[in-house]
Amino acid sequence: MDFSFNDEQQMLLDSTRRFIAERYDFEHRNHVRATADGWSRDVWKQFGELGLLAINIPEADGGIGAGSVGTMLVSNAMGEGLLLEPFLSSAVLATHAIVQLGSAQQRGDWLPALATGESIAVLAHDEASTRFDVMHIETQAVRSGDGWRITGRKSLVYHAPAANLLLVSARVDKEIGLFAVPTDAAGVTLLPRTTVDEQRAADIVLDNVAAAASARLGEDVREALQVVLDQGLAALCAEAFGAMDRILAATIEYSRSRVQFGVPIGSFQALQHRMAEMLMHLEQARSMSYLATLRCTDTDPVARRTALSAAKVLMGQAARYIGQQAVQLHGGMGMTDELEVSHYFKRLLAFELRCGTTDEHLAVYHQQIR
Amino acid sequence: MDFSFNDEQQMLLDSTRRFIAERYDFEHRNHVRATADGWSRDVWKQFGELGLLAINIPEADGGIGAGSVGTMLVSNAMGEGLLLEPFLSSAVLATHAIVQLGSAQQRGDWLPALATGESIAVLAHDEASTRFDVMHIETQAVRSGDGWRITGRKSLVYHAPAANLLLVSARVDKEIGLFAVPTDAAGVTLLPRTTVDEQRAADIVLDNVAAAASARLGEDVREALQVVLDQGLAALCAEAFGAMDRILAATIEYSRSRVQFGVPIGSFQALQHRMAEMLMHLEQARSMSYLATLRCTDTDPVARRTALSAAKVLMGQAARYIGQQAVQLHGGMGMTDELEVSHYFKRLLAFELRCGTTDEHLAVYHQQIR
């Protein structure tokens, strides 16, 4: 039992935080989200230089291999800063998929460019049909000569507009296959969307898209893909924890400075008890973020799935309570676009809905324990 | 739309309250519950003299016919005083059953003695099997000569030890029949129980109990029995409302007089908001008690069932919140047998569990609206 971080981990956290503090304050973020892309290529490049995009690439593949704890800490910082770049999408989800499913050739082809940030990949898995069964996809890949033809529709893939490479899951008979498809391949249409947490995404229509035999990663990826999704979920939890931590701090700070009836509103007992409750949600959420991080690579699928689902349920509920109360305690100011609080609130709302909602994960958890 | 009571109704409430204030204070109640019977025959006799036991007997049958509003108001007062007598069991449930299902002969035979209090009847319906389906009983009545033989087991019939007459529901082929059985009939065994709200009850074992043909009330009573149970539920809701009203008043009073840190604890905002929340539960509960009262005789079964189940759900939740918070706000004193608060708390707990729990009624309600 050890809740400390080693020196490398602490350094990763500190350096990411320092970068964000220096280069990505709230004003800069407002600027970034107003750009056409909605994220910063410049920041992305610097992430590459700092090595942040290589933390999920094993040292053997030329990466840093910081493990799930390293990813947690970097994600914490990203959540604290409400960053808009495709870190989770490309440097966690897609990178894990390639590392774990790719052949030596594929890893060699794609990982170096992902590590520098030259290349951005996203995992295109979710569909309308995956809501209550995350592996129930309808996109199909059929053999065509040596290769494949893929047809289907993927829902709201975060950062797809930024990506040059899509990792598309598709049914191959009764198996699930994963295929690398360039975003500009013929038959690929991106329908851009903005998300409620101000990130860029797209629905992706695949109309008889050709993929070479070499574009397929692994064989039946059902089990492995679930591991990748769980690793992504752990990182998402860590990101959400960073946002929760900051929105509570902002609320406490606001309650100390906002004066009504001649006293700071933080002196009212009803609000004090509310903030105490928020803190308890936060600390329980921190515990579950740790659990998600340390179990997302567990080889026992039941231990892994129950841990991840438990984390998503508890943290989703914490996100809702903390987010709603933060807005409430900020009063009218909490309703405005002007303060950070509403942006944290929306990030936490997106967290609730992403990668399986609270309800969906509670059902998964219940299924495992009964 | 009219939320006022007419003069007769107001008088019924006032006189019942006056009687209880004068004859049934908390000290007297403690005395009564310590007696062997656990309720007072003396008080019961006076109820008869006051006419309270005749309010559910139509004028045509020699009663008062005060209707469901009258029953609500008397039940309110009974709940306020935490009375231990079989008013709900005999003067509401059993009386309604006889009035609505009995022949002229049966009504003439039984109602006069119920009205004076000489006779006490209880409805023996619930069984272990009725939990998730209130009409799923397993007690059977089989023909035997001109009459019947009844075998089965009834669960926790409130006030059965006080009754001289049992109204027993039993399956007759695919119908449900209702049979009047004297408590001292051969084959009837009462297993006495005390309830969590300090009332007396019994499990009833019926072992081949003989009942004459004339002992059967009505034919297939499935529909009519549901109406009777709903009328009983409305009265139970009214009783619970009386208890909620008093436990909140006691809590507010306590918070005004209990001094800690040099001030009354009622001056602490966190506790003030808690009591405001209790009041809202109380007022919502009052509305639902009205709804239950005014719909329990509705001829549209769906309107009746949804109203009654909705009332039980909301009032059960109100009972839990108000009861738990009342104990909490009384601190250690709330845990003792000495103050009234714990006895109200237990009455409200029993309310949650009686006549279908909150969960069971929410499922019934959901079934109706979906």
Next chain:
Amino acid sequence: MDLDFSTVELAFRDEVRQFLAAELPADIRDRIVRGDHSHVREDTIRWQKILHAKGWGAPAWPVEFGGTGWSKTQQYIFETECALADAPAQLAFGIKMVAPVLMRYGSTEQQNRFLPRIRAADDWWCQGYSEPGSGSDLASLKMKAERDGDEYVLNGQKAWNTLGHFADWIFCLVRTDSSAKPQKGISFLLIDMKTSGITVRPTKLLDGSFEVNEIWFDNVRVPVTNRVGDENEGWTYAKFLLGHERTNIAGIGWSKRELRRLKSDSAKVSKDGRSLLEDPVFGGRIAQVEIELTALEITNMRVIFDEAAKKAPGPEASMLKIRGTEIMQRISELQMELLGASALAYAHDSDDSRATASYLNLRKLTIFGGSNEIQRNIIAHMILKL
């Protein structure tokens, strides 16, 4: 005791329904259904003029001022039916807020000048109460009005002004005596929004909408004749108004309409071979909120019944505000949860985002109009006497 509407009231309800079916323009209704706020000003005015033509422009006003003479119950039926029919809400600031103050405390001249134009939707009114430093603690407001001959000269700032960017007139609380206790020294002024020195800056809200404004007053000159009642007695009028703001505070009509929508939408989403409406967990939550709404509807009618007897709104309205807004927020949560991950895609002016936009926007319900914390204080102090 009777929970049901009388035959007369039922006939009235039918009349309102028929009127709505015949007169509510389809394009307006359609925008309400889709949650499209792009034509709020035009739609509100058009609908108010239709109501006015029918003689229903100001339901709660006394007949002598052009009101309907309806009972409180009829007013409740009218508002609920309008909401259920997806009609736009009438603009409260004129009809429900400044008008009762004018009728009670205004001069005959003020009444003649302003009331007919409010009823006919000729003037759009807004409210200037809150300031950046005075939200829950309204009496601490600082905006100054200094007497200069027949005029007041106003300097200061108002905040959380709803829909003032459309307004012709604003009623303001201003400080005319800084030496007195906070509640003393406040006056109630009527101000033409075209007066020079007024700057309106819309505040962008978290859902991307623009509903509220900051308003700056820089040496704005207002005739003393535009003061309602006595100088320094504005707090009395403000409290009177806050009491009247409470009509329909529980939002029963809105909640019934949106709950109906939630049920019909959830019946279309399938999970494990049955709909989410039938699902024990999700459907159970719908059942729960429907039960709470049923209770609140009766509680609301009880308050109406009591008010009709006592002739004045009491602190019970705080309960309606708290429970009503909780239920509205709960319904909006369930509408969003119904969508699952689909709620993630967001554009505040898109039909698809209606549920998410509503969830975001309705966070305001427990903050504005006297936060729910303030309402709980009111209950504790005024009802529980703590």
Next chain:
Amino acid sequence: MDLDFSTVELAFRDEVRQFLAAELPADIRDRIVRGDHSHVREDTIRWQKILHAKGWGAPAWPVEFGGTGWSKTQQYIFETECALADAPAQLAFGIKMVAPVLMRYGSTEQQNRFLPRIRAADDWWCQGYSEPGSGSDLASLKMKAERDGDEYVLNGQKAWNTLGHFADWIFCLVRTDSSAKPQKGISFLLIDMKTSGITVRPTKLLDGSFEVNEIWFDNVRVPVTNRVGDENEGWTYAKFLLGHERTNIAGIGWSKRELRRLKSDSAKVSKDGRSLLEDPVFGGRIAQVEIELTALEITNMRVIFDEAAKKAPGPEASMLKIRGTEIMQRISELQMELLGASALAYAHDSDDSRATASYLNLRKLTIFGGSNEIQRNIIAHMILKL
């Protein structure tokens, strides 16, 4: 970072499990399982003597006082395993409360006299802190101790004294100086319960049980040598003790055991062709509380880890107390709800009533030991600095 116990810790856990399997008397275990409190005194003493014989009588004490030298984690494992095995709880008043005070502030003579007898269960200790007028506001306590030569003369009343009707000794906070500020002027005394002038009156609780007492002191004479530390400095020792009372405050072991029972019991109740454990609504609630317990277990381990680093319990323990007691109460609610109407029949000493008795009795958890409201104040003031 590592969430798992080390190999050494796992081996220790196995050792504890083996010990419990071999040494916990079946009849004692059986009474715990059935919720039978009729032999609390004998069972607690018998079990303590077994632990003492093994050398585990006082796990948290330093080795020089006869403790085990276990790490905080080992202590946690020990307590959790004991609870999971349905062992009786060790009596906290001696081992966890007065003993740390004696070790820190007591004289060598006091240590030698009392500590071995505590460990060996030769003395049953109880606590005299609260008074009828001093619950949450402990510092307002009034019980007087007046110096008379080598003795104090005590007059006053203590309340909410847990299990004092079994006690040989009581440690009391008494007022030795009424002129000082409330926190000053309090002294910490050790009192033989056989001293003349002490009257113990058990308080009947709402579940029918007798756990707590009122104790009257009528000219009770206590040697000055039974005072711990300095006169008028008792508040310092009391605060130190309150900090130490927090071990196992979250009740993880109890909750895990009772949740296990809830799951196995609910798997046996059938509804609509499946068990209540499988039921989406009821089973979903079990899942929910299990998730919260999982989180609290980790939070508890984090606090233990931090304490081991800082060497002192902090205000974080307030969080463990609040969430821990909420979870315990929630589990007891679900156990009662599982029974449905069967929970109505009640006799506080009957096996059938275990769930209902537990529900009733556990209302105390959020009241005693520093109410959850007081804990929230502590969090607001000490952690959030509000």
